[in-house]
Amino acid sequence: MFKAVDYVRPKSIGEAHDLFVSNTNSQILGGGTYLYLSKRTIQLLIDLQETSLKYISQKDGKIRIGAMSTLSDVEESDIFKNAFNGLVKKVVSDIWSYQLRNAATVGGTVYSRLGFSEFLTLLAVLDVDVVFHNTGVISIKDFLKMPPLRDILKEIVITENDLKVSFQVFKRTHFDFPVLSLAVARCDDEFRIAVGSRPGCALLAKDTPKLLSEGCRDLKTVCDSLIREIPFADDLRASSEYRRHVCGVLFKRALSEVL
Amino acid sequence: MKITLTVNGRKENLEVEPSTTLLEALRMLGLYSVRKGCDTASCGVCTVLMDSKPILSCCSLAVQAQGHSITTVEGLEKDKDFEEIRKNLLLEGADQCGYCGPSLLLTVYSLKKRNIKSLQEIQKYLVGNLCRCTGYHSQLRAIKEFMEVGE
Incomplete structure (x- = not known):
C-alpha cells in the first residue's frame, strides 16, 4: 500500500494544476481505486472531487465526460443508452464489479492508460479528444502514443457519428480483467482497430486497417497482418502466444459484425 | 490529519493519515461489520454505501469520504427494506459463516432502488460480492423474492 504525506482538495483545476506541477512527488487522486x-x-x-469535473453532457453531436465522472455515471447515463447503439454503456457495465465502477473515474482510467481497461480499447477506435488543462486538446490516437503528461485531464469528448463499431473481449471469468480486448470501427472504407490487455495499453493498428481499406477481405491475410503488427507479452493471465491466438479469433468475430 | 466523517447519520471526528483507508477508519470507529478481506478490490466484504451507492472501503481513502454520507449495516437497523432482505436471507439459510453477510446486505439494499428486472441482472450486479460457503443459490432465492423478480 502507498503512503501519502499530505492531502489537499483544491476548488479549481487551475489551483490543482499549480500544486501538481510545483510538487514533483504529487499525485492526482481520481477514484483512487488503483x-x-x-x-x-x-x-x-491532490483530490479533484471539488473541481466540478463530474458531468456528462451532450450538445451539437458531442458527448463530454468530465474526468471525475465514475464508470457508473457513464453506465447509468441516459445519453449512453442510445449513443453508439448502447455499446459504450454495455462495455462499461461489464467492467469488474458494481462497487468498483461506483468509485473508479473516467479520468483515472484514461490518464493512467490502464492496460487492462476495456473502456480505453473502445475509446481508441471512436472519435475521441482528450482535453488537458494546460496542453489543451489531443486526439486519443496521439494521446495513446505520448509519454505521460504532467498535466490535469479535464474531460474526454466523444464525437457522435455513424461509425459501425464492434467490441470483443475475452476473460477467463466475467469477474476478471480481460485476457484480451479488441475493437474495430468502420466508416465506409476507413477502418480502425485497437487491441488492449496485450497486456499493455490499447494500441491502434496501422497496417491492417490499410489492408482492409484497400479492399482485402481474405480473413487469414488480415488476421495474420494484425497478429504480426501488434506486440503481445506474457503475464499471469496468458502467454503472448495465447493472446496472439485469441486476437485472431476476436478479430474475425469483430469483422463479421462490421463488414 | 483531522477529518470529520458522516457515518450512519452521525458526525465522527477522527485523526488519520492521508493514506488511511476508509475501511481502517470505519473499524477505528468500532464498526466491525465492515470486514477486511482480500484488500485487492475483489471479494467485496468491505462494501459500504457512500451517498447510497456501494463502494469498496478497502480501496477508498478516509479523506476522500469527507463530505459524503457513509452507511454501514449498523445504520440501517430500523430500515424497513433492510429488515425485509435480512429476514429473507435468514429464512433461506443464506448466511453461514456471516463474514460476507453485511456487504451482501448493503449491495442488495442499494439495488432495490434500481430498476432490476431479471435474475441475470441481479447476478451481474453481485459479481463483486464473493461468498465462500453458501454456494449462492440460497442467497439468490432470498434476493429474488426481495427484489420481486422472476427468472
Missing part, C-alpha cells in the same frame, strides 16, 4: 496497489511514498495527494 492507487492502493502502489507501494510509493507520495508527498501530496
Whole structure:
C-alpha cells in the first residue's frame, strides 16, 4: 500500500494544476481505486472531487465526460443508452464489479492508460479528444502514443457519428480483467482497430486497417497482418502466444459484425 | 490529519493519515461489520454505501469520504427494506459463516432502488460480492423474492 504525506482538495483545476506541477512527488487522486496497489511514498495527494469535473453532457453531436465522472455515471447515463447503439454503456457495465465502477473515474482510467481497461480499447477506435488543462486538446490516437503528461485531464469528448463499431473481449471469468480486448470501427472504407490487455495499453493498428481499406477481405491475410503488427507479452493471465491466438479469433468475430 | 466523517447519520471526528483507508477508519470507529478481506478490490466484504451507492472501503481513502454520507449495516437497523432482505436471507439459510453477510446486505439494499428486472441482472450486479460457503443459490432465492423478480 502507498503512503501519502499530505492531502489537499483544491476548488479549481487551475489551483490543482499549480500544486501538481510545483510538487514533483504529487499525485492526482481520481477514484483512487488503483492507487492502493502502489507501494510509493507520495508527498501530496491532490483530490479533484471539488473541481466540478463530474458531468456528462451532450450538445451539437458531442458527448463530454468530465474526468471525475465514475464508470457508473457513464453506465447509468441516459445519453449512453442510445449513443453508439448502447455499446459504450454495455462495455462499461461489464467492467469488474458494481462497487468498483461506483468509485473508479473516467479520468483515472484514461490518464493512467490502464492496460487492462476495456473502456480505453473502445475509446481508441471512436472519435475521441482528450482535453488537458494546460496542453489543451489531443486526439486519443496521439494521446495513446505520448509519454505521460504532467498535466490535469479535464474531460474526454466523444464525437457522435455513424461509425459501425464492434467490441470483443475475452476473460477467463466475467469477474476478471480481460485476457484480451479488441475493437474495430468502420466508416465506409476507413477502418480502425485497437487491441488492449496485450497486456499493455490499447494500441491502434496501422497496417491492417490499410489492408482492409484497400479492399482485402481474405480473413487469414488480415488476421495474420494484425497478429504480426501488434506486440503481445506474457503475464499471469496468458502467454503472448495465447493472446496472439485469441486476437485472431476476436478479430474475425469483430469483422463479421462490421463488414 | 483531522477529518470529520458522516457515518450512519452521525458526525465522527477522527485523526488519520492521508493514506488511511476508509475501511481502517470505519473499524477505528468500532464498526466491525465492515470486514477486511482480500484488500485487492475483489471479494467485496468491505462494501459500504457512500451517498447510497456501494463502494469498496478497502480501496477508498478516509479523506476522500469527507463530505459524503457513509452507511454501514449498523445504520440501517430500523430500515424497513433492510429488515425485509435480512429476514429473507435468514429464512433461506443464506448466511453461514456471516463474514460476507453485511456487504451482501448493503449491495442488495442499494439495488432495490434500481430498476432490476431479471435474475441475470441481479447476478451481474453481485459479481463483486464473493461468498465462500453458501454456494449462492440460497442467497439468490432470498434476493429474488426481495427484489420481486422472476427468472
